[in-house]
Amino acid sequence: MNEKKEDASKGIGVTKDKIEVQEDLGKRIGTKVVHAGESINPFTRGITTNIDFSTTFAYDIADQWADVFYHGKPGFAYSRHANPTRSVFEKKIAILENGEAGIGFSSGMAAISTVFSTYLKPSDEIIVTDRCYPGTRHLLNQYFKEWGFIVHFVDATDIENIKAKITNNTKLIHMECPANPTLSLCDIAEIAKLAKEIQAKFVFDNTFATPINQNPIDLGVNIVVHSVTKYLSGHSDVLGGATVSSADERAEIMNTAVYFGGVMQPFDAWLTIRGIKTLELRVNRHTENSQAIAEFLEDHPKIREVYYPGLISHPQHQLAKKQMRGFGGMVSFCTGKSDKDGVDFINNLKIIKRATSLGSTSSLIQASGSMLYLEFTEEEKRSIGINPGFVRFSPGIEDKDDIIEDIDQALSKI
Ligand SMILES: Cc1ncc(COP(=O)(O)O)c(C=O)c1O
Structure with a gap:
């Protein structure tokens, strides 16, 4: 897994573009949810984003295709790597979470498992809130622990419980709040300072609060994860996930996502873009x-x-x-x-x-x-x-x- 990290900047079909700041599309969240990441279709003048179901994309000259697929030039070659409709969703969620770049996944669990797999190798230690989503707990207990990862579940309402579990091997801290089941909180900014001090990645599940009520990246979190299945899509008709992070982290996570394969499908991306307009x-x-x-x-x-x-x-x-x-x-x-x-x-x-x-x-x-x-x-x-x-x-x-x-x-x- 270390090799994968070193390879990140050379990821096949993985670009490192940051989202463009669209000042002209409004600064306030109620305006951003409607317009962020989207633009008028230059061919039809339509104001809504199209669904592009293509899995593959053709070019006039072979080298143009290779530039996109192999050499990181922005564009589309194969939809597991990048898809036009998913890209719009990814820009939108990144703007709403005040991050540099996003990724759309096929479920919240696909997002969470891909992030953990990107940043951890066997024998690394991870500190997790004991009030995390039970699926995350199961993933760590049933799989990651068995594969040799060391997982500490702590009551994160008191930061001292987190400090008590830190070792030289702590590579990742995963928190969520308000959290299942008693809507308890952890102090996001304080934990972010701690994570920075020990150079661990701070991953935060913002599903419950949504970017309307809380922006963890503003408080020092590195990577936000979402179950898009919940408020973001909002109508119980989409199973999806997302990450928002820096552009470099996006490239690292995307390199894993491309090979684990759990990316968001175009129709789900479109339903979510539509759902977010009323977020x-x-x-x-x-x-x-x-x-x-x-x-x-x-x-x-x-x-x-x-x-x-x-x-x-x-x-x-x-x-x-x-x-x-x-x-x-x-x-x-x-x-x-x-x-x-x-x-x-x-x-x-x-x-x-x-x-x-x-x-x-x-x-x-x-x-x-x-x-x-x-x-x-x-x-x-x-x-x-x-x-x-x-x-x-x-x-x-x-x-x-x-x-x-x-x-x-x-x-x-x-
Ligand atoms: C806080 C939280 N995170 C992650 C997940 C997993 O999301 P999904 O069901 O989209 O895989 C859920 C699902 O209930 C959740 O509540």
């Missing part, structure tokens, strides 16, 4: 709904605990105010006395859907008694804050009063 509107609505729902739950006699960074009662509310522009669209809570109460509650819901995932236009809910964390032992669940009757809720963009009424009628039945 600010949707995320603001998700955030507004979540705040109202969290406040309603906090006052409800059948609710024991509510976790939402926008509540003053959240233990890290001040940190949330420091590093987030809005408190996000996820609310967790515990109802009744047992896991059965949580399951009975969600079974009584009418509008809110019992389904996994998050960041959809539709409200989605899961209870730990039946649909969530079934692979964890009771001890593991308690260690990350999952208490009896735990429910994870991703409010959609429906009218908040309808969502609250649905919750209220379901709670009245338990």
Whole structure:
């Protein structure tokens, strides 16, 4: 894997272009989501981006093709390496995350596994928040550990727990926040300073907050990863992932991506470009709904605990105010006395859907008694804050009063 890193600047079909800063297309996020990365089609004058399904691209002269495929000249030769529609998405997400360059992947897990594979070799150590997405935890426990990587899961709400695991061999720190399941936070800027001191890559999963509410690169993170499946595409009809980083890091990660092969498909890129145009509107609505729902739950006699960074009662509310522009669209809570109460509650819901995932236009809910964390032992669940009757809720963009009424009628039945 070291060889791969040295080879990065010579990657086949991998260019090192930075995104162009499009000052003329607006500086504010609500304008950028609409226009960033896109331009008027010079042939048709169409204002929307076309879907280019071509897997291969032809040139008048053989050397022109070789310049693109072998010698890093901007352009398209084969779609696993670069595709015109994916490229537009990559520019858009890079601009929104204030990075130099992006990559579109076939899923969030493809993005995360490709980044880890790019920067780690067996016997390297990685420090990971113990509240990471369970799929990331599984990837590290089931595969990377078996291949000889040393993985430390820590409670990252306290930076001292991270410091305690640092060795000369620490090569990567992976964090996410607000994090599953209790929407806990880590201090991104402080961890970024630490990562810089020890020259480790700081990778951050910004899926929950989205670039509307938080820009980790501005706080010192090296590589942002996303599950595009969630808020970015936003309508539960795309499985996708993304990275945003410096142009050099993009070339390194792309070199791995080209051979692991999990890149984003053109139709998914197009749906995501379209979805992102309403990202600010949707995320603001998700955030507004979540705040109202969290406040309603906090006052409800059948609710024991509510976790939402926008509540003053959240233990890290001040940190949330420091590093987030809005408190996000996820609310967790515990109802009744047992896991059965949580399951009975969600079974009584009418509008809110019992389904996994998050960041959809539709409200989605899961209870730990039946649909969530079934692979964890009771001890593991308690260690990350999952208490009896735990429910994870991703409010959609429906009218908040309808969502609250649905919750209220379901709670009245338990
Ligand atoms: C925070 C977070 N990161 C990564 C992933 C993985 O994304 P995907 O399902 O697109 O592979 C998920 C999926 O739920 C997630 O919630």
